[in-house]
Amino acid sequence: MIASLLADAVVVLHFAFILFVVAGGILVLRWPRLMWLHLPAVGWGALIEFLGWICPLTPLENRLRSMGGEVGYPGGFIETYLTPIIYPEGLTRGHQFIIGIGVVSVNVLIYEILLRRRLRRRRSRI
Secondary structure (H helix, E strand, O other), X not given: OHHHHHHHHHHHHHHHHHHHHHHHHXXXXXXXXXXXXXXXXXXXXXXXXXXXXXXXXXXXXXXXXXXXXXXXXXXXXXXXXXXHHHOOOOOOHHHHHHHHHHHHHHXXXXXXXXXXXXXXXXXXXX
C-alpha cells in the first residue's frame, strides 16, 4: 500500500517536473532567481528527449509499483502517461525530437523576454 502511494507520488512529481521544464520560464519572469533551478531542469528535459533516455523517475516508479504488488510499465513516463493524450498512436523518436525542440524554443523565447526586461531596466538607470 505504501509503495503504491509512493509510486503515485513519483508520478505527480514527474508531471510537476515536466510542467516546470516546459512552463517554468513563466515563473522565472516573475521570480528571476528561479532561473538557477529552471535552466538545469530544461537542459535535463531536453537531453532526455533529444537522446531518447528514460528519466530515472520512471524506473523508480516501476520499482515502487512492483513492491506494491502492481505491474510497472515498459518505456518512459511520456509514452505511458502523456502519449495517450498528445499522440494517440504512439510516441516516436521524431516526436521526441520535436518535443525537445519545443521545450527549448519556448524557454529561449521566455528567457529572451527576461533578458530584454533586464536590459531595459539597466538603460533606464543610466
